[in-house]
Amino acid sequence: MSAVESARPARARKRRKRDFWSIGGWIFLALLLIFSLVPMVWMFLTSIKTQFAAIEYPPQWLPKHPTLDSYRRLLSPSNDFGRDFLRWLGNSVWVSTATTILGVIIAVPAAYAFSRFRFPGRNGLFYSVLVRNMFPAVVFLMPLFVVMRTLDLVNTHWSLILTYLTFGLPLSIWLLKGFYDNIPIELEYAARIDGASRFQAFLRIIMPLSAPGIIATAIYSFIVAWNEYLYAYTFINSRELLTSPVGLRTFFTEFVTNWPGLMAAAFIMSVPVVVLFLVLQKYFVKALTEGAVKS
Numbered sequence: 632m633s634a635v636e637s638a639r640p641a642r643a644r645k646r647r648k649r650d651f652w653s654i655g656g657w658i659f660l661a662l663l664l665i666f667s668l669v670p671m672v673w674m675f676l677t678s679i680k681t682q683f684a685a686i687e688y689p690p691q692w693l694p695k696h697p698t699l700d701s702y703r704r705l706l707s708p709s710n711d712f713g714r715d716f717l718r719w720l721g722n723s724v725w726v727s728t729a730t731t732i733l734g735v736i737i738a739v740p741a742a743y744a745f746s747r748f749r750f751p752g753r754n755g756l757f758y759s760v761l762v763r764n765m766f767p768a769v770v771f772l773m774p775l776f777v778v779m780r781t782l783d784l785v786n787t788h789w790s791l792i793l794t795y796l797t798f799g800l801p802l803s804i805w806l807l808k809g810f811y812d813n814i815p816i817e818l819e820y821a822a823r824i825d826g827a828s829r830f831q832a833f834l835r836i837i838m839p840l841s842a843p844g845i846i847a848t849a850i851y852s853f854i855v856a857w858n859e860y861l862y863a864y865t866f867i868n869s870r871e872l873l874t875s876p877v878g879l880r881t882f883f884t885e886f887v888t889n890w891p892g893l894m895a896a897a898f899i900m901s902v903p904v905v906v907l908f909l910v911l912q913k914y915f916v917k918a919l920t921e922g923a924v925k926s
Contacts, residue, residue, distance in 0.1 A: 671901065678702070678895035685890040701895035712881075716896060718871060719878035723900075726788050726874055727856040730795040734803055734852040735845060737796070742807030743833065747816070757808070764801045768861055771797070779866060790866045791874070795859060799852040806851070810844030811837065846911055854904055875900050 673692075677685055678701055680694040707713040745757050775794055776785070784790040814837060822832035838845075860876040867873055875896070882893040 671898075671905075674894045674898050674901070678891055678898050680891050682889065682891060685894075701891045702899075704892065705895055705899065715870070715881075716875075716878065719873050719875045720899070722788065722872060723857055723875040726791050726795070727853050729788075729792050730799065730856040731849050731852040733792065734796055734799050735849055738800055738803035738807055738848055739838075739841075739845060741800075742804045743811055743837065745804065745808045746811035747819075757804075760801045760804055763797060768798070772861065772865060775862070776865060785866055786868055786872065788867075788872065791856075791859075791863055794862050794866070795852075795856040798859075799855045803848040803852060806848055807841065807844050810841050814840050843913075850908060850911055853907065857900075857904055 676692060676694060679697040679699060681696065681698060684691065684694055684696070704710060705713055705716045708717060745753065775797075779785050779790040779794075784793070818836050818840075819829075819832045822836050823829070827835065858876060859874075863874045863877045864880075867877065879893060879896055879900075882889045882896065
């Protein structure tokens, strides 16, 4: 038997092994997709049911008499509940957007400093930034409430914005630092030789190259602020200033729960985040992979 003929079974085994892992990977991804989509599909189907159809047992996947009354009520400013929901949605947009902008403004120079500058205690300070995320959010609830009360910020959106910054900044700085570490410092040297200052080199060279990392940081900060409930429930006690997650509790009453309205509101709240992530997901994935690979 020739060497070529003896190598054929080995190649066939390797090919079958690759095919096995490829098929297994596709099955796992399909199951993960189903696991992610089924709650969204159920949420939407429940939102177009009547109240009686939503609570009937056994539950029916497809409503016999679909209706959009819940969406009309939520998105119509002509009724009190619609006005409240639109106001809460606007509050969430304002708080999330302000948190995202401030988070990026702070995280970008902080991550750049950790990546490029060498100073005493640099590593210890960098890892201490991540210590905040090692504890559950409820641990900081009372201390932050005392701080916000001292600053006279309780029952204002700024209490939420400043609090959400403490959530998002550690991971944002970590993501961006990993991204900056993979940008060759020689590009900055070349710009400095051509007469640019450090700030000009950062603005014209580093910032465009780090755009995927900045976008990923913005997505993360926005989602954290958009979905947060505990601090929004504690710091805000005025109905006009509520954010959408806290506003959802108004669907629950002592005797009955408006399940179609609740599902419609939750579906409306989910759409902006899902669309944002789908549109910008390639930047988020690129930032994660760039930050995970050392050059």
